Amino acid sequence: MNKNMRFLIFFGIILGIHFLVNFYIYKRGVQGLGAMPQLLPYLRGIMLFLTLAYPAGRFLEKIWYSPISSFIHWSGAFWFAGMLYFVLIIFTLDLFRWSNMLFHFMPDKLSSNYTHIKLITTYVASALVVVTVLLGHINAWTPKIVKKTIHIHKAGGERKTLKIVAASDIHLGTIIGPRKTAKLVNTINSLKPDIILFAGDVVDEDVKPVIEQNLGKNLLHLKAPLGVYASTGNHEYIGGAEEAVQYLESHGINILRDETVFLDSCFYLVGREDKEKTSFTSVPRKTVRELLSPLDKQKPIILLDHQPFHLELAQEAGVDLQISGHTHHGQLWPLGYITQKIFEVSRGYKQKGNTHFYVSTGYGTWGPPVRIGNRPEILAFTLEFE
Structure with a gap:
């Protein structure tokens, strides 16, 4: 089975799940509005728009980037978060209802007024979802x-300390636009770094919204004596790595693609290609051991590797500091519990x-511009050398 066929099957499964989940929400919405049937046409129209919004918005902006495509994209992105919390609430209510069918613990008086109770429950559930998504959106923009100070048991030449300011998963595009990009650049510069590092997913798939909004203009204002470096992430490959890398490099970011640089006669900086390179190009990326084998292991070694799999390989190869991202720690509660099972470290040190x-x-978000249960972050590390 070729790569395109695998992608179509995967995309078909995801789209099928998406439509089934929305149908589940719609059916429960119809039942919840049983006492006010005049609202059902509005429910159908809203659900149809929200169900189609995200895939339609992403497709439309590839051929016609405009305020209309952005509005559709934003609507669908917010709905992803709303969809998750509607499903959690509705499924909890269904469990309660099924339990009552078995054990009959609800008073008969409530059962006789069931239609109106469902209507009130629908209003309350909708309000809870709206408030949750709104608070999560505010959190995502904060x-x-x-x-953190990290002691490296190696000499750094004439340098005793190194101040790194780093970020991962910026996801520049329709959602992470000019305002948030400017905020990122201003915050990084205010921390007065020696070097700026980005651990993959600088671009959110398609680079066209980045170009249309001229987001690279902000990136050109990043300031660090030792420069700005990044590794690729899976989203660079999803959207077309060559075009994304070319754009970023033309705006002051040096992309290390299975490459190493020796900086300030002090330390090595190594950037790995993302794990998804093999899936998209059929060309394997280099192993950590291959990348580090020519290096002087007496010098400090910093590694950018977007997806934090197999941490023991970096340890065995002699890496001193690895910075990764990718997980978002689930981005939306309770998905962080899933990423904790997948990765040895889902977030933190x-x-x-x-x-x-x-x-x-x-720093950014993928899909919904919402974070529940974790905060976006910029890293300010001080490395102390012996």
């Missing part, structure tokens, strides 16, 4: 600064032997 790891929750 990044925190993670400050961990040390294995002499190797320090940090997995960032990311």
Whole structure:
């Protein structure tokens, strides 16, 4: 089975699940509005628009980027978060209803007025979802600064310390537009870094919205004496890695694609290609051991690797600090519990032997511009050398 066929099957499964989930919400909405049938035509129209909005918006902006395509994209993106919390609430109510059918614990007086109770429950559930998504949107636009001092058991030449400011998963595009990009650049510059690092997913798939909004103009204002470097992420490959890399490099970001640079006669910076490179190009990326084998292991080694799989390989190869992202820590509660099962580190810091790891929750968002249960972040690390 070729790559295109696998993608079509995967996309078909995802789209099928999407429509089934929306049909479940719609059917429960119809039941909930049983006491006010005059609202049903509005429910049908709204549900049809929201169900189609995200795939339609993403498709439309590829051929006609405009305020209309952006509005449709934003609507569908918000609905992803709303869809999740509607399903959680409705399924909880269904469990309650099914339990009552078995054990009959609801008073008969309530059962006799069931239609009106369902209407009130529908209003309350809708209000809860709207408030949750709104608060999550505010949270997604309020990044925190993670400050940490890390001691590296190696000499750094004449340099005793190195101040790194880093971010991952910016997802520049329709959702992460000019305002949030400017906020990122201003915050990074205010921290006065020696070097700026981006651990993949700088671009959110299609680079066209980035070009249309001229987001690279903000990136050109990033300031660090040792430069700005990044590795690729899976979203660069989803949208077309060559075009995304070319755009970023033309706007002051050096992309390390299975490459190493020796900076300030002090430390090595290594950038790995994303794990998805093989899926999209059929060309395997280099292993950590292959990348590090020519290096002087007495010098500090910093690795950018977007997806934090197999941390033990970086430890065994002699990496001193690895910065990753990708997980978003689920982005929406309770999905963080899933990423905790998938990754050894879903977010935050961990040390294995002499190797320090940090997995960032990311600066931007994918899909819904909403974060529940975690904050976006910018990293400000001070490395102390012996």
